[in-house]
Amino acid sequence: MRARCSDRAIDPLPARLPKNTFSRLAAFYAATYAALGIYMQFFPVWMHDVGGLTHREVTQAQSGQIFARTFAGPILSQRVDRNGMPTRMVVLLSLLSVFAFACFDLARGMWPMFLCCVLYGCIYPPLHSVLDNLAIESAREGGFRFTRLRAFGSLAFLVVIVIGGALLEQWPSSAVYGVLLLLLLVSWLFSLRLPVVVREPNVERRAPMAQMLTDKTFVLFFLANGLLQGSHGGYYSLSTLYWRTHGIQEGAAGLLWAEGVVSEIVLFVFAREWAERLRPTTLLWIGMCGAVVRWLLLATLTSPWAIASVNWLHAISFGVTYLGALQFLRLRVRPELQATAQGLLGAFSSGIGMAAGTMLAGYVYEFAPSGAFVAMAGLAMVGGLLAFFVRRPFEVFLRDENQRRTSANKDQTPASEQPPTAS
Numbered sequence: 001m002r003a004r005c006s007d008r009a010i011d012p013l014p015a016r017l018p019k020n021t022f023s024r025l026a027a028f029y030a031a032t033y034a035a036l037g038i039y040m041q042f043f044p045v046w047m048h049d050v051g052g053l054t055h056r057e058v059t060q061a062q063s064g065q066i067f068a069r070t071f072a073g074p075i076l077s078q079r080v081d082r083n084g085m086p087t088r089m090v091v092l093l094s095l096l097s098v099f100a101f102a103c104f105d106l107a108r109g110m111w112p113m114f115l116c117c118v119l120y121g122c123i124y125p126p127l128h129s130v131l132d133n134l135a136i137e138s139a140r141e142g143g144f145r146f147t148r149l150r151a152f153g154s155l156a157f158l159v160v161i162v163i164g165g166a167l168l169e170q171w172p173s174s175a176v177y178g179v180l181l182l183l184l185l186v187s188w189l190f191s192l193r194l195p196v197v198v199r200e201p202n203v204e205r206r207a208p209m210a211q212m213l214t215d216k217t218f219v220l221f222f223l224a225n226g227l228l229q230g231s232h233g234g235y236y237s238l239s240t241l242y243w244r245t246h247g248i249q250e251g252a253a254g255l256l257w258a259e260g261v262v263s264e265i266v267l268f269v270f271a272r273e274w275a276e277r278l279r280p281t282t283l284l285w286i287g288m289c290g291a292v293v294r295w296l297l298l299a300t301l302t303s304p305w306a307i308a309s310v311n312w313l314h315a316i317s318f319g320v321t322y323l324g325a326l327q328f329l330r331l332r333v334r335p336e337l338q339a340t341a342q343g344l345l346g347a348f349s350s351g352i353g354m355a356a357g358t359m360l361a362g363y364v365y366e367f368a369p370s371g372a373f374v375a376m377a378g379l380a381m382v383g384g385l386l387a388f389f390v391r392r393p394f395e396v397f398l399r400d401e402n403q404r405r406t407s408a409n410k411d412q413t414p415a416s417e418q419p420p421t422a423s
Contacts (some may be wrong), residue, residue, distance in 0.1 A: 021142045021195045026152040028190040029137040029282045031258070032094075032127070033153035033185035037160040040236050041257055042168060042176045045250070048241065049173035051104075053382050059237050059362030061113040070351025072211050075124045077133070077343020081208045082338065084199040086134040093127040094191040100124065105177060124184075129346040133339045137197050147268045154209030154268065158261040165254020200336075208340035212333075218341075221328055221390045222348035224284060227383030228321045230353025231291050231376040235298070236360025242369055246302040253278050256307055260314030277322045280331065281391040283324025288384030290316025292377045299373035303374050317380070328390075352385075 002160055044058045053061060076093070080086045107116045132146075139146040164179070212218045238255045249257075257319045267275075275283060292314040301307050324347055333341045361372040 002014075005265065017048040022144050022149070024190075024193045024195060025138060025149050025300065028090075028131070028187065028194055029135070029149050029153035030156035031183060031187040033129070034160045035180060035187055036128075036153075038057050038164055038180045038183060039178065039239055041161050041254065042173075043169075044237055045240060046173050046176040047113060050177070053113060055108060055238065055241055056366050057110045057113075058241075059358050059365075061110060061117050062237060063117075063270060063359050064114040065117035065121030065125070066351055066355040066358060068118045069125035070123040070347045070355065072345045073129055073351060074340065074343040077129050077339045077346075078146035078209045080130055080133065080339040080343075085135065085197075086130050086339065087194050087196045087198075089130045090127060090134055090194060091122060091188075093130065093419040094121055094184075094188040097124040097127065098188055101181055101184055114225070124347065125350055125370065128350075129342040130339065133342045134194070134197055136338075137199065138195050141197075141265050141315045149384055151265050151268045153383055154261050154265045158265070161254045161261070162258045163254075165249075165251040165257075168172060168250040190364045206418070208337050209344065212337060212340060212344055217332075217390050218344075220386055222265070222344055223352075224383045224386035224390065225321065225325045225328075226348035226353030227349070227356070227386065228287055228377050229318070230355070230357035231295065231347035231380035233354045233357025233359075234372045234376045235295075236354075236366055237358050238372060239298075239333055239362055242365075242372075243302075243307075246371070247334065248304055248307075252304050256304065256311055259311045260318075263312040263315035264319045267315040267323075275320065276327060278327075279391070280324045280328035281387050283320050283327060284382055284387040287319075287321030287324060288380050288387070290320065291380035295373040295377040295380065299370045299377075314374070321376055332385055353379075 047053050047058050047061060048055065051061075058310070076089060080089050097120070100116075100123045103116045103119060104113070107113050132150075133147050136146050139149065159181075164176075168175070239257075240250065243253050243256070244250075278286075290313045294310060294317050297310045298307065301310065328343065329338070329341050357376060360375050360379065365372040365376045
């Protein structure tokens with residue numbers, strides 16, 4: 001059954017965005033992605049050194065956060081479609097994230113850490129899907145590019161992992177907790193300055209999530225993208241710990257991560273228009289090829305210079321896949337389902353797919369550390385195969401793209417930020 005809704009496009013309610021909308025959103029993106037950078041790269045080290053978990057227990061505890069956001073993300077995003085108030089949700093989740101993370105200070109051992117990860121996963125990760133929806137809405141109204149905002153987040157991510165890696169060579173691992181708590185508090189303060197976006201709520205009897213999850217095409221797409229992005233699970237959770245066993249300290253690990261983020265920023269800023277000329281499934285296949293090559297090479301390389309020679313592939317394995325997902329939603333999802341679609345995309349990519357990748361990598365790592373990356377390559381190949389089943393004839397893609405650009409010209413707004421058309 002196709003995910004259907006009324007033929008009437010629901011436009012945002014009239015609102016005057018402040019002149020500094022871009023800077024307000026950019027500041028919040030920078031703050032929240034700085035917190036994300038510390039959490040992803042250095043918090044597993046804190047859980048191991050301070051929390052007392054083994055390498056495998058780190059991935060098991062983090063799986064609680066991943067599973068929690070799988071269910072919480074779509075529910076909260078659907079709530080945004082229902083009430084039409086994304087800004088209010090971002091502010092609320094930013095505040096609750098501070099309190100949820102503070103609970104980690106009281107947890108030691110596997111199960112207390114697992115429960116804290118579940119609580120944190122219900123609040124902080126879903127924030128990013130709602131934020132993207134708010135930013136895309138604001139970008140369309142304000143006439144600027146969403147990807148430029150996203151680049152500010154990537155840049156902040158880059159800065160904190162480089163500086164954080166250097167500082168952790170001098171500071172104890174326990175410092176990670178305080179730095180991350182401070183960044184979450186700053187994020188909440190910046191959220192209070194976000195532009196207030198209000199749009200007409202979705203009042204249809206059938207829930208937006210039900211409309212999308214009963215469409216086989218959308219489910220296959222979410223699974224394909226989820227496995228492609230989930231193949232990064234082993235890298236996110238174990239790469240710093242794995243490199244430490246080969247004598248690569250946190251400072252060098254931060255630089256290696258930074259290289260990938262730099263390549264991502266370059267893609268978002270300079271290659272977006274090129275990417276939009278390709279079909280969504282083509283972008284997913286390019287992302288799959290980059291992921292497979294990247295993970296197989298990282299399974300065999302252990303010197304910093306050798307790893308640096310291939311880590312630029314992050315722009316392909318993550319960045320191109322991300323752009324393919326945005327292109328897919330832009331062309332096939334109606335505006336009144338956009339927040340729900342973003343939430344489901346996050347649930348499958350940062351939730352189901354990432355949980356599968358993280359747990360598989362953690363299991364394989366116990367027996368063969370380098371084999372964890374080989375397993376990630378296999379996961380990416382499966383995701384690419386699933387993408388084949390959602391591919392449409394080129395004529396259909398060309399028709400929808402022309403309709404989108406024609407509508408964009410009429411509205412005199414950038415074509416790359418237009419609301420999706422119905423498929």
